[in-house]
Amino acid sequence: MQTWDHKLPIYQQLADQLAARLLDGDPAEGEALPSVRALASRYLINPLTVSRALQALGDEGLVETRRGLGIYVRPGARERLRSAERERFLNDEWPQLRARLRRLGIGPRQLNWEE
Amino acid sequence: MTTKRFGALLQREWMQHQRGWWILMATPVVVLLLVAIFGDVEITLDAEDDTSVVRTPAAVLLAMGSLGGLAICNLALAWFSSLVQSPGLARRDLQDRSIEFWLSLPIGHAQSLGATLLTHLLLLPWLALLVGAAGGLLVSLAVVTKAWGLAAWFTLPWGALVAGLAAMLLRLAIGLVLATLWAAPLLLVVMAASAWLKRWGLPVVVAVVAATGFVLDRFFDWPIVAETLEIIMRSAGRAFIGADRDGPPHLAHVADAEGATQILRALPSWAVEDLGQALQTMLSPVFVVGLAVAAAGFALLVLRRSRGA
Amino acid sequence: MEPLIQAQGLTLRYGRKVAVDDVSFTIPKGRVVGLLGHNGAGKTTLMKALVGLLPSQGSLNVLGVDPARDRVALLERLAYIPDVAILPRWARVDELITLMSGLHPRFSADRARALIKRTSVSLADRVKSLSKGMVVQVHLALVAAIDAQVMILDEPTLGLDVLSRKAFYEMLIDEWCDGERSVLVSTHQVEEIESLLSDVIMLNEGKLVLSISLEEMDRRFVALSHDPAQAAAIAAAHPLLRYRVQGGSAALFDGPPPDSVQALGQRMRPSLVDLFVALTRAPEMNRTQG
Numbered sequence: 001m002q003t004w005d006h007k008l009p010i011y012q013q014l015a016d017q018l019a020a021r022l023l024d025g026d027p028a029e030g031e032a033l034p035s036v037r038a039l040a041s042r043y044l045i046n047p048l049t050v051s052r053a054l055q056a057l058g059d060e061g062l063v064e065t066r067r068g069l070g071i072y073v074r075p076g077a078r079e080r081l082r083s084a085e086r087e088r089f090l091n092d093e094w095p096q097l098r099a100r101l102r103r104l105g106i107g108p109r110q111l112n113w114e115e
Numbered sequence: 116m117t118t119k120r121f122g123a124l125l126q127r128e129w130m131q132h133q134r135g136w137w138i139l140m141a142t143p144v145v146v147l148l149l150v151a152i153f154g155d156v157e158i159t160l161d162a163e164d165d166t167s168v169v170r171t172p173a174a175v176l177l178a179m180g181s182l183g184g185l186a187i188c189n190l191a192l193a194w195f196s197s198l199v200q201s202p203g204l205a206r207r208d209l210q211d212r213s214i215e216f217w218l219s220l221p222i223g224h225a226q227s228l229g230a231t232l233l234t235h236l237l238l239l240p241w242l243a244l245l246v247g248a249a250g251g252l253l254v255s256l257a258v259v260t261k262a263w264g265l266a267a268w269f270t271l272p273w274g275a276l277v278a279g280l281a282a283m284l285l286r287l288a289i290g291l292v293l294a295t296l297w298a299a300p301l302l303l304v305v306m307a308a309s310a311w312l313k314r315w316g317l318p319v320v321v322a323v324v325a326a327t328g329f330v331l332d333r334f335f336d337w338p339i340v341a342e343t344l345e346i347i348m349r350s351a352g353r354a355f356i357g358a359d360r361d362g363p364p365h366l367a368h369v370a371d372a373e374g375a376t377q378i379l380r381a382l383p384s385w386a387v388e389d390l391g392q393a394l395q396t397m398l399s400p401v402f403v404v405g406l407a408v409a410a411a412g413f414a415l416l417v418l419r420r421s422r423g424a
Numbered sequence: 425m426e427p428l429i430q431a432q433g434l435t436l437r438y439g440r441k442v443a444v445d446d447v448s449f450t451i452p453k454g455r456v457v458g459l460l461g462h463n464g465a466g467k468t469t470l471m472k473a474l475v476g477l478l479p480s481q482g483s484l485n486v487l488g489v490d491p492a493r494d495r496v497a498l499l500e501r502l503a504y505i506p507d508v509a510i511l512p513r514w515a516r517v518d519e520l521i522t523l524m525s526g527l528h529p530r531f532s533a534d535r536a537r538a539l540i541k542r543t544s545v546s547l548a549d550r551v552k553s554l555s556k557g558m559v560v561q562v563h564l565a566l567v568a569a570i571d572a573q574v575m576i577l578d579e580p581t582l583g584l585d586v587l588s589r590k591a592f593y594e595m596l597i598d599e600w601c602d603g604e605r606s607v608l609v610s611t612h613q614v615e616e617i618e619s620l621l622s623d624v625i626m627l628n629e630g631k632l633v634l635s636i637s638l639e640e641m642d643r644r645f646v647a648l649s650h651d652p653a654q655a656a657a658i659a660a661a662h663p664l665l666r667y668r669v670q671g672g673s674a675a676l677f678d679g680p681p682p683d684s685v686q687a688l689g690q691r692m693r694p695s696l697v698d699l700f701v702a703l704t705r706a707p708e709m710n711r712t713q714g
Binding site: 002003004006007008009010011037040041043044045046047048049052 | 454455456590593594597598601602603615618619620621622638639642647669692693695
């Protein structure tokens, strides 16, 4: 069974997981996400929490609700996600990684970029 | 509460107890069948001159004995078995805690208890009665054939036998209800005590009744307890059969076919009279008060069940 | 919208002992409510009162009726599993299905058979020959075959292995989370069930300690993970609970601690288990309501 970590609220963790899948194109832009109940069943989460997660994705402009039809991935969502991830990496993760590389004495030439 | 639900309650009783019941009902039949096949039936009669004569009874007498005897035997066995088990019945489902399962279903307490009592005290004995009669038929075949040959069985006065048997069965079936009503106060008080006090129920009731009787008798010269108990037991027995003070037509001095057939033909009308007498006995204060006590006992059972056991 | 269950000032006694003391809560439709409490906290007593098996003081309304007065009518629309496997041991599984079809107007025999087929139990098995876990599975299948509006389950997963528990959680979501029904479930497996809950009610020694939605809980309670070195500063802000997490210490606050304290650590989500421990082991009652 899926265990949810202690850092973020569960709905946020689900939102992040769904966002990660969006980034991989699942589902593609313009397509519908699985229903709330389907997601609840898949992840074993209360449907109300699933709704909160979808709400969070909606707040970030990644998905939109089409009355009577479901929740659809907005066009441009992937790009938006990618740039958000890029921002996060460049602002948070990269400085830490760079500091570590410096500590280990690894310069750009030792990094194998081609792989 | 619908009939369907009550029917399911009855079905539950059958499902839970049918194995024991079949054994209870079949055993007398099997035993008597074996006795019939391997034994001999003779009766000792007192002749007019104070000597004893041993004779093989007439075929019709043998048939009457088998049919009636087994029917009564089965009925009594089943009824007494239920009576004896009734304290346990009040505490059934407690040990495996399945009472909590039954309590989680939409069934009323009174209906639940009523179904149990109805099945064990009336439906089972009635069934036993029929099984006994059917078994009696088989035994009569064995007994009559053994004593007088197969032809004798076929030439039995079946018209009169069937009529007589039917009358007796009906009398006994109704008598069962009346006897149960007579015994109801004792039965339900013991059951209620068992439900509330568990293993101490029966001993406590016996002790209280005995003590009360003793005190009232010794210190107030009022032996009401013993008298009441005696009335109840006598009336219950008579309610079954033999309420007529004159008793059933005497079979004791009859060994021949003629006399036996005469009695047989008189049975239906005698049964009706007997029933009338039994019903009349019910118009007594002991009976009415007894019913009130029985109702109180039932109410206590319902109360206990509503508290979770 | 009428709530499915409404309790106001509910007090329940066992003889002279007060098992549940002045408890008030509401359960609307479409919720999965976890009832948490230590053994003897009053969970089972509360559930018994909700299904009409105990007389109660105060006001109690379940599906529009007083449970004690209209028990039979209530049980037609409320399914109740009282504690561990209590199925009659003499019965066969198919006999139980037959009986329930006759006794319960909203029971579907086909549904029950389909659910039991998914387990390793066969219809011809007698209850007394089944292992405890299998009996629980049968009982859950029977109850899941009832079309009820409220489900009250007292530790339904006791004795079940992980796979069976998972199957139960799946069934709970698939069958009972349609927005119209509500489930009240008590369990000791708090961590496992947390993601399935929408609300939680915590009892401690008969008193209501918390009645809150998980959404509200996320907002109201603040958990801070911090360096052990900051312990004194954190403690000065009077957290509900201090405990250890992987790689450090943590503290749980009711309401946001002052910014200076928050800066000392990193905000985490308040886990239900930690909150439960925090609220039910303090010697003086931390009585709060959501």
